Amino acid sequence: MRYIPHTDQDIAAMLAALGVESVDDLFAHLPEELRARAAIDLPPGMSESQVRERLTALARANQVGPDTVTFLGGGAYPHFIPVVVDHIIQRAEFATAYTPYQPEVSQGTLQSIFEFQSLVAALLGLEVANASMYDGASATAEAVLMAKRILPQRPTVLVARSLHPQYRRVIQTYLDGLSGVRVVELPWGGDGRIDLTALDRHLDNTVSCVVIGYPNFFGVIEDVTRVSAAAHQANALAVTATTEAVALGLLKSPGALGVDIAVAEGQSLGIPVSYGGPGLGLFACRERFLRNMPGRLVGETVDHEGRRGFVLTLATREQHIRRERATSNICTNHGLCALAATVFLCLMGKQGLRELAERNARKSHYTRDLLLQTHSCRERFAAPFFNEFVVEVPNARAGWRRLKEQNFVAGLVLEDWYPELKDCLLLCVTELHTRAEIERLAGELGVRGQGSGAG
């Protein structure tokens, strides 16, 4: 086997050194009843070319661009990835190292995580960011748990129903079984933003935090300032979850809008959609909550000669020290994805991330305008949006199916996610969509719909 170096002579020499007859002898102390049934019934090993053929065949059975055009977002966003990103993260010195327990020979990983924390803190507009979480959804659940640690006497968590449904489900799963917590779902108002009357009605001294999407699942940009102010009025914390991190290149940062804990899915920042994982959980908060933060942190320090260096720090919050009293059970995070995002953000820089975000907004607004011009499509929500939006189309599912037959996936049929949103499509448009694709989408969705009872 090409991954195992042992020759028969090596094995013989090692067994002789051990003073045993055979490799089997090393397992003689295991119960016989276990050993007798342990054989693995899987096919024999494959050569490299066979592995490549099998995987290539499976990959070809999936539909991706350019043959299939999709307008899908909903928590995973295809964006252009500069080749440099993958070039750097494939360097074995980064890819095949582990959590930097020995800082003297891990400065590459440690400094790049410090840079990641710096960039994420700037992007989210908060003082401290951690070294990454698994994804946006679990990071949101961790934010809720953190709010509960800060305000242990307050059992209620207010969650906007317009927060990504999978994120809501993960919050629920993480909270199940913990005593003294309940989740209350808040409706959206007519323009797609959180219903402020309902928010104000539910905000009292039992609430630990309010969680909203920014933008929310419908792509709509919430009035975060108003939500934060309301939360603070009740001495509760404001939490935002951003599924599309590119939006933050253009929109005000959560921190600037008064948010206490901001999380995001960082997949948009140089990480392929890869059928939903691995992604990247971004997590940032106000400095005063630092000791309650989950996850690893890298800090700056000096070595014996006074040279700048970086180490894992504040580990007394973590499971390997604090065990059952840790702030989280997280150990391995998404380090290499954090590196990809760091390289991506460095390449895009101050100017590029803004330009990328503006391009996304322009393309999606152009698409929305074209669709509305067809008269059969109606804008569902009036509030401003970033690169995703909801249109109401007569017989949306039929139209969606017809387009799919032509290898055109016209976003998500929202009724599958929200039964109350009939005949609605959630469309996402990024810098990767061409004008021709956009115009074809508008033509197909619009023309057939005309005269079939729109509005």
Added chain:
Amino acid sequence: MDKQFDVLRNVLTDPRPPTLDPPRKRAVLDEPLICERGSPGRIGYSLPADDLPGHGLLPDLPPDLCREALDGFPEVSEGEVVRHFTRLSQWNLSAATTLYPLGSCTMKYNPVVNELVARLPGVAQLHPLIPDECAQGALELLADLEHGLAEISGMDAVSLQPAAGAQGELTGIKLIRAYHQDRGHPRKKVLIPASAHGTNPASAALCGYGVVEVPTGPAGLLEAATVERLVDAEVAALMVTNPNTLGLFEREIMQITALLHAHGALVYMDGANLNALMGVAKPGHMGADVIQFNLHKTFSTPHGGGGPGAGPVGVKKMLEPYLPVPRLVREQGGYRWSEAFPRSIGRVRSFYGNFGILVRAYAYILAMGGDGLTQATRMAVLNANYLRKRLEQVYDSAYSTPCMHECVFSDDSFRHTGVKTLDIAKRLLDYGFYAPTIYFPLVVSGALMIEPTETESKETLDEFADALLAIAQEIQDNPAALKDAPLTTPVSRLDETRAARHPVLRWEKR
């Protein structure tokens, strides 16, 4: 004649290195933060061509929604980015550069072909919300992987959703809680051996359970008699790692799991050390009801400087109804995702799992086959025993019990010299090796926990053993000198107290 020419002439005629003042900047060692590089207005990106009419018009977003400039973001060229990160990479030791013997982390060779297949367009560019009929290749792969992991572990069903080992633990304990809840009472406690990884108690606590620590016996093993004293009707489960973190097979595992089951409790097996068991013993036959697989350990996916990994869970039949949704189901005409499992615990993350990592693990299983996986385990155990044999004359083996895939030493034999495990670990870096896991497990004083894995050759093991033996000699000769190690790394020992007392966690413009 200028000085530069003198130096050059010396190089040409004199084999001894020329005398120079040390440079103020060291070529390989100094690299500023990226935010300290660059210049205003410099860029390192290009966007796809803008093909919209009305070039450059801003969308109709109210200006008050738009942010301030991205202060603190770098302004650097593409070449500067490549150089910066290439230089940083050179400060790392990694499993590709050297033996990286971190115990319980299984730093085996990460096959390069796995990187290739994970980047195929049909893999990397597949959108998770594409209709199932457009993702049949992905679904078939996942179904095959579920089957493979179940076969290797002797479990009945597998969920690939958890993102990492610790999330697998969380999922597993949630499953156990749901099972007990369905029978009327979730119970209150989880038994966890003192030698367990810290994620075990942290995961149990996250599910609302109290943790009861089970002491380890004199042989480093869990004893059925001890477990029997602690188990009662409020115990939901035992979380047990087998082989345990001392690298020892739990010899009373069958009696212990039977005890738990007799009290209506379940057994969670931490699969972090599955590399010691493939083809040799199946957790499902030992009485394990749930196990998590660390694909970045046993199944060769790269550790990435700390992830992403993947932590699928395998369960016995009676826990299957509680597995996270969506679940993969097979129907006429292919596979699809189904949410129709009303007793499911829900979801622990978005979408279906760390697909890119799952693909790599699948490619590994294909390359190895059943026999190859068995051989991996056999050689991993041979390597660990061989290293232990070479070292135990000088280093105190924590327990005399035969070891599996890793071996643990204590610092007892050096304590009188003032040298600590930390010093030995730091000195190993000077010999070009990464250090073992140190000060874990907590039940061994000054633990040095060494896991060589099966992908290291006998020569490498000998070099590593020689280095540790040479260090032992250094301890005899000049113990004080070890306090200065490492001497050859980009930085010397770092002031961790200062980092924690005065946290500097991001770059700020000074």
